[in-house]
Each structure stands twice: as structure tokens, then as C-alpha cells.
Amino acid sequence: MSSRIPGFYKLSVEERLKRVAEFAGLDEDDIKAVISHGLPLDVADRMIENVIGTFELPLGIATNFLIDGKDYLIPMAIEEPSVVAAASNAARMARESGGFVTDYTGSMMIGQVQVTKLADPFAAKFEVLRHMDEIIEKANECDPMLVSLGGGCRDVEARVIDTIVGKMLIVHLLVDVRDAMGANAVNTMCEKVAPFIERITGGKVYLRIISNLAAYRLARAKAVFDKDVIGGEEVVEGIMLAYAFAAADPYRCATHNKGIMNGISALMIATGNDFRAVEAGAHSYASMGGYKPLTTYEVDSKGNLVGTIEVPMAVGVIGGATKVNPVAKVSLKILGVKTAEELARVAAALGLAQNFAALRALATEGIQRGHMELHARNLAIMAGAAGEEVDRVVEIMVKDGKIRLDYAKEVLERIRSG
Ligand code: MEV
Numbered sequence: 290m291s292s293r294i295p296g297f298y299k300l301s302v303e304e305r306l307k308r309v310a311e312f313a314g315l316d317e318d319d320i321k322a323v324i325s326h327g328l329p330l331d332v333a334d335r336m337i338e339n340v341i342g343t344f345e346l347p348l349g350i351a352t353n354f355l356i357d358g359k360d361y362l363i364p365m366a367i368e369e370p371s372v373v374a375a376a377s378n379a380a381r382m383a384r385e386s387g388g389f390v391t392d393y394t395g396s397m398m399i400g401q402v403q404v405t406k407l408a409d410p411f412a413a414k415f416e417v418l419r420h421m422d423e424i425i426e427k428a429n430e431c432d433p434m435l436v437s438l439g440g441g442c443r444d445v446e447a448r449v450i451d452t453i454v455g456k457m458l459i460v461h462l463l464v465d466v467r468d469a470m471g472a473n474a475v476n477t478m479c480e481k482v483a484p485f486i487e488r489i490t491g492g493k494v495y496l497r498i499i500s501n502l503a504a505y506r507l508a509r510a511k512a513v514f515d516k517d518v519i520g521g522e523e524v525v526e527g528i529m530l531a532y533a534f535a536a537a538d539p540y541r542c543a544t545h546n547k548g549i550m551n552g553i554s555a556l557m558i559a560t561g562n563d564f565r566a567v568e569a570g571a572h573s574y575a576s577m578g579g580y581k582p583l584t585t586y587e588v589d590s591k592g593n594l595v596g597t598i599e600v601p602m603a604v605g606v607i608g609g610a611t612k613v614n615p616v617a618k619v620s621l622k623i624l625g626v627k628t629a630e631e632l633a634r635v636a637a638a639l640g641l642a643q644n645f646a647a648l649r650a651l652a653t654e655g656i657q658r659g660h661m662e663l664h665a666r667n668l669a670i671m672a673g674a675a676g677e678e679v680d681r682v683v684e685i686m687v688k689d690g691k692i693r694l695d696y697a698k699e700v701l702e703r704i705r706s707g
Contacts, residue, residue: 292360293384294352298374299680309350312362313623322615323348332613348559348616349373350623351552353380355388356510356638363639364620365555371659372551375646376639382519383512383645386593389638390511393630396466397443397505398603400475402483404458404492413458413490414447420489421445427485428462428478435474440467442478460486463505468629470563470605475499501569503601504577508637512645514594519649525594527652528645532586539580545644546575549583549598552643553636560624560632561610561617563603567636570601584644598641602633658687665692672697678704 290312297305310320326345334340351363351373365373383389407413417424421444428442435441446461462482464475479497487494516525535545550568557564575583584598606629611617626632650656662683669682671694678701685700686692 327616351376364559366558367555370663379642379646386513391634392509394507398471399500400462400479402460403496407492410456416489417447440465502573503603508602508633510637531648535582548647549640552639559620668697
């Protein structure tokens with residue numbers, strides 16, 4: 290089934306859910322989970338401490354995504370207007386030239402073990418590397434399940450770093466966490482190998498924890514945006530200038546990357562993933578070698594815009610809230626992804642789409658019109674408009690630049706009296 294659903298935004302909430310249910314094969318229970326305010330209190334009470342309730346966000350669906358030749362409807366949990374519409378719009382344009390192509394480096398996470406109080410840190414590094422096989426073996430002993438699934442600790446790195454209190458040895462465990470986000474597996478392994486590392490180095494271990502700079506777990510996406518589809522040469526030039534601005538200026542770059550994360554984090558929240566981990570990974574990766582955009586843009590020989598993204602993607606489809614929160618489970622079903630790899634690829638494509646849409650809007654009419662249109666829609670409905678009337682009231686309010694409830698009522702009366 291195609292994810293290209295023209296006029297999806299004009300449907301009622303019920304009709305939209307029906308279309309999504311058809312697309313994703315949702316059953317009655319799935320539908321109930323989405324509309325019955327999702328997370329049951331007793332489940333919430335087992336997830337964190339001191340629970341007094343639950344907190345909700347709108348769950349929207351980004352349409353039109355064609356990623357590696359497969360159609361996706363992408364669930365997004367977010368409070369900000371225009372984000373879902375912008376992603377859908379960008380995906381519609383990318384689709385015209387084949388959609389998104391993606392890549393993934395594999396699910397390798399880094400665990401850090403901090404070794405201190407070393408008289409001879411380079412000798413300690415030597416000992417760690419010399420005992421690498423034993424460290425890997427000990428790490429893997431604590432997660433036979435992960436090993437049986439083809440994952441586990443694969444490699445060990447050791448670096449001596451200079452700090453304000455002198456040199457330290459930082460040992461990295463490189464762990465293939467397969468379909469999990471990986472924090473639990475990695476942290477357990479780090480704690481497990483720490484006494485052995487103390488023994489062979491003679492040092493004192495303090496921190497044993499995952500690194501959110503998931504530099505070995507990258508998702509990439511690419512899309513070609515046909516110049517005629519996106520509005521012509523001037524739009525291409527405007528987007529190139531916007532990109533150049535971000536690449537040269539960290540103040541702009543922060544906002545550029547924030548726009549990317551509007552999409553990615555909304556998907557992370559919808560699927561019950563640790564969005565703070567993904568945010569931390571994205572911004573720290575962007576700052577390696579000076580803070581830079583996570584996307585790139587170029588103009589190809591035909592004058593079309595080519596966008597790419599490369600971003601760490603520590604996501605999971607097992608464990609954590611992904612399997613506990615009923616709405617997150619349905620979100621994964623809507624997406625139709627079965628592996629962390631596929632979720633990471635979709636997230637990268639979504640981030641690129643979101644960034645392209647923001648730059649295109651910023652380089653042309655600005656982003657306020659979209660916001661205003663949504664606001665106008667809400668006012669039109671509050672004024673009593675229904676069906677086709679809503680679009681007509683919105684159109685007139687936006688054209689006249691008067692987005693107010695009293696004007697919505699006035700326009701509606703005018704339309705009704707012919
Ligand atoms: C707003 O949430 C996101 C943007 O500011 C992103 C950008 O400026 O590129 C529109």
C-alpha cells in the first residue's frame with residue numbers, strides 16, 4: 290500500500306486512524322490503545338518512581354515516505370504545529386525522484402570504563418590491550434542472550450586522556466547491541482569487567498557507563514530533490530545559502546540541527562525510545578571537529594538539490610518503553626519496522642526530510658505561514674465552520690492577514706449568507 294495519501298490532513302481523526310489501520314493492519318486492540326489515552330496508570334507506575342499520572346502529546350502521522358523502495362507512515366509524538374505537515378510535504382517532493390536511500394553502520398555502542406590513580410597510564414593501556422580477549426570474554430559472560438542473537442562485546446579500545454586532575458585511562462567496550470538501545474547491556478558489561486581491569490592495571494575504576502556519542506552506530510540517508518518540484522532554481526539557491534550559513538555559524542547551526550531533531554525526536558517519543566540519548570548523540574557527533582550541520586546539501590549536474598544526513602542512532606525495538614507503552618507498540622506496528630536498524634534508517638530519512646522542509650520554508654516564505662494556517666484552522670473550527678467551510682474560512686483569513694476568532698466568525702457568516 291502507498292503512504293502517499295493526498296488530503297490526509299483534511300480527514301477527521303477517526304477517518305485518519307481508519308486509513309492508518311488499513312495500511313498497517315491494526316486490530317481492535319491497537320486502535321483502542323491509540324484512542325484510549327494510551328498508557329495505563331498501573332503500567333506507568335511500574336515504569337518510573339513516584340507516579341501521579343501520565344502526560345500526553347498529540348500523535349500525528351507523516352505521510353508520503355518512500356524509503357529504500359518501501360512505503361512508510363511515520364508516527365510522530367510532538368507538541369509543535371507544522372512539523373508533521375512539513376515532513377509529509379518534504380517526503381512528497383523526495384518521492385518524485387525515488388524517495389530516500391539509507392545506510393546503517395551496525396548497532397555498535399560504546400561503554401566507557403574510567404581507570405584512575407595510575408602511575409604509569411600508558412603501561413596500563415598496554416595491559417588492557419594485551420588482555421583484550423579476556424575482557425571481551427568476561428563482558429560476554431553477562432549477556433548470553435545477546436550473544437546468542439549474534440551480538441555482544443566485539444572489541445576493546447583504550448585511550449589515555451589528559452584531565453584537570455592528571456592522566457586517566459579510558460577503556461571502551463564496543464558492544465553490538467542488535468535490536469536494543471543498548472544501555473542496559475553495555476552498562477552491565479562495563480560493571481562486570483571493571484574489577485578485572487583494576488587487577489591488570491593496578492588502577493582504580495570509577496565510572497562504568499555507556500557513551501551517548503554513538504559514533505559507531507550511524508544512520509545515513511540521501512534524497513534528490515528535483516529543482517522543478519521544489520520551486521525552481523531560486524529555491525535551490527536559497528537552500529544552499531541556508532546550508533552554508535549553518536555550516537559557518539554555530540548560532541544558526543544549533544537551530545538547523547534542532548529542526549532535524551524535531552522529526553527524529555518525535556519518532557523516538559512515539560516509539561518509546563530514549564530521545565535524550567539520541568539528542569545527545571546527534572549534537573555531540575555534530576560537534577566533533579567543530580559544531581557542524583548533521584546534513585549536507587549540494588547541487589548535482591542537472592541543477593537538482595541533493596541532501597544527505599549522517600547521525601548516530603541509538604534506538605531499540607526491544608526493551609525499555611518500546612514494549613511496555615501500548616501506544617509505542619502500535620507506533621512500531623504502524624511503521625512496520627522489526628529491527629533497530631530499520632527504525633534507525635527511517636529516523637535518518639525523517640531527519641533529512643524535516644531539515645529540507647525547514648530550509649525550504651525559511652528560504653522562501655518563512656515558517657510563520659504554516660503556523661498561522663494551523664492556528665487559522667483551529668479558529669475556523671472554533672467559530673463553527675465544518676467540512677469544506679473550514680478550508681474557505683482559513684483561506685480568507687490567511688489572505689486578509691486577520692487570524693482572529695471574531696474575524697473567523699465574520700467570514701463564516703459571510704460564506705453562509707452566500
Ligand atoms: C523550529 O522548531 C525548527 C526550525 O527553526 C528549524 C530551522 O530553523 O532550520 C524551523
